[in-house]
Amino acid sequence: MNQLIISAATEGEEVNPLVPNVWEMGVVLVGFVILMFIVVKFVVPMFEKTFAERAEAIEGGIAKAEKAQAEASAALEEYKQQLTDARAEANRIREEARAEGAQILADLKEKAGAESARITAQAHAQIESERQAAVVSLRAEVGTLATTLAGRIVGEALNDDERSARVVDRFLADLENQNAGAAK
Amino acid sequence: MHLPAILPWGAAEGFSKQMLLVLLSVVFIAVFFVLAARKGQLVPGKLQFAGEAAYGFVRNGIAKDIIGGKDFIKYVPLLFSLFFFILVNNIYGAIPFFQLPTFSHVGGAYVLAGIVYFTWLIIGLKKNGIRYFKLATVPSGVPWYILPIVIPIEIISNFIVRPVTHSLRLFATMLAGHLIVMIAGYGIEFLVSQENILLQGTSVLVLAGAIAMYMLEALIMVLQAYVFTLLTAIYIEGALHADSH
Numbered sequence: 001m002n003q004l005i006i007s008a009a010t011e012g013e014e015v016n017p018l019v020p021n022v023w024e025m026g027v028v029l030v031g032f033v034i035l036m037f038i039v040v041k042f043v044v045p046m047f048e049k050t051f052a053e054r055a056e057a058i059e060g061g062i063a064k065a066e067k068a069q070a071e072a073s074a075a076l077e078e079y080k081q082q083l084t085d086a087r088a089e090a091n092r093i094r095e096e097a098r099a100e101g102a103q104i105l106a107d108l109k110e111k112a113g114a115e116s117a118r119i120t121a122q123a124h125a126q127i128e129s130e131r132q133a134a135v136v137s138l139r140a141e142v143g144t145l146a147t148t149l150a151g152r153i154v155g156e157a158l159n160d161d162e163r164s165a166r167v168v169d170r171f172l173a174d175l176e177n178q179n180a181g182a183a184k
Numbered sequence: 185m186h187l188p189a190i191l192p193w194g195a196a197e198g199f200s201k202q203m204l205l206v207l208l209s210v211v212f213i214a215v216f217f218v219l220a221a222r223k224g225q226l227v228p229g230k231l232q233f234a235g236e237a238a239y240g241f242v243r244n245g246i247a248k249d250i251i252g253g254k255d256f257i258k259y260v261p262l263l264f265s266l267f268f269f270i271l272v273n274n275i276y277g278a279i280p281f282f283q284l285p286t287f288s289h290v291g292g293a294y295v296l297a298g299i300v301y302f303t304w305l306i307i308g309l310k311k312n313g314i315r316y317f318k319l320a321t322v323p324s325g326v327p328w329y330i331l332p333i334v335i336p337i338e339i340i341s342n343f344i345v346r347p348v349t350h351s352l353r354l355f356a357t358m359l360a361g362h363l364i365v366m367i368a369g370y371g372i373e374f375l376v377s378q379e380n381i382l383l384q385g386t387s388v389l390v391l392a393g394a395i396a397m398y399m400l401e402a403l404i405m406v407l408q409a410y411v412f413t414l415l416t417a418i419y420i421e422g423a424l425h426a427d428s429h
Contacts, residue, residue, distance in 0.1 A: 021289065028291060031209070035210045
């Protein structure tokens with residue numbers, strides 16, 4: 001105990017704690033410089049390299065994901081565009097078909113009208129010509145019959161065809177005039 | 185406090201335990217971090233992860249946060265070396281067998297504070313030229329009639345007091361902590377060697393107190409390493425951005 005106090009006291013006399021031991025300072029300086037050298041030369045570059053590589057790996061992954069995302073949205077946009085185009089195309093075709101159908105219908109109607117008119121006109125012409133033919137043939141027949149009949153009744157005098165034909169015609173014309181007058 | 189001199193090395197005290205511990209700390213730190221950093225895998229193993237966490241603490245927690253910008257990486261080696269050099273040398277005090285925080289000898293603290301002091305001055309002068317002396321002593325936005333008082337205070341605080349407190353803060357806390365634990369140890373020894381059984385029993389109380397102080401010291405050892413490094417970063421930041429202060 002006494003020895004302790006003495007040693008503490010003598011130490012206190014010998015060494016002011018604020019006065020450094022030069023050799024200790026030298027050792028700390030040398031040790032710290034060596035440590036700094038190792039840190040600057042090896043430790044920091046190695047850690048920084050690892051950090052940089054890691055950051056690059058992560059950022060590379062993010063960039064890749066972003067690229068994929070962009071591609072996907074571009075594809076989606078394209079599909080949407082194509083869908084819109086297809087819809088527009090379909091609409092256009094439908095409109096065209098409708099217009100065409102209406103056109104065809106109108107054409108057919110027109111054609112049918114013309115055809116029916118043509119058929120009617122043809123029928124009228126045929127009827128007229130047949131009536132004409134019937135009139136002509138009737139006139140000849142009636143004339144001959146009447147002449148024959150009159151010849152039988154009157155005698156042979158009327159055998160001259162030309163004269164009798166004239167008589168018949170005149171008779172028929174009179175008849176017609178009479179008919180026309182009666183019609184009036 | 186001192187082991188006998190290992191070698192009579194021409195110095196007053198020869199090659200002491202303190203010197204051996206300093207050199208050992210360099211070996212410990214260098215070996216640990218070189219081993220941890222060597223592989224540099226993208227997915228780190230346990231050792232690399234521990235090394236990266238420790239390195240990242242100084243790099244991001246101190247250098248990047250305080251100095252910032254793009255240039256902070258230049259000062260990471262200094263801050264990193266300071267932090268772990270001081271940390272390991274302090275922690276010695278908490279490890280049985282070693283049991284000596286090497287900065288309880290003032291020399292080492294002077295050396296480190298001196299390195300920081302000159303680093304700070306050189307950075308400031310490089311960045312701002314000779315104008316840095318004005319920037320460091322004349323605060324902007326102070327009325328002219330206060331300047332005669334402020335300028336001497338700034339000169340004293342920045343150029344004289346700063347390196348002294350920077351070194352003595354570390355040294356004094358380490359010495360005091362070391363002394364307290366040591367005195368408690370001697371106290372226990374003294375009490376146990378007494379004849380009176382009751383007096384011997386009180387040594388248990390001292391032991392409990394000593395353990396509590398030991399825990400507090402362990403905390404202060406880490407804290408002082410952090411404080412020293414943090415202050416270094418703040419000084420460097422001040423030199424780099426003297427214009428905006």
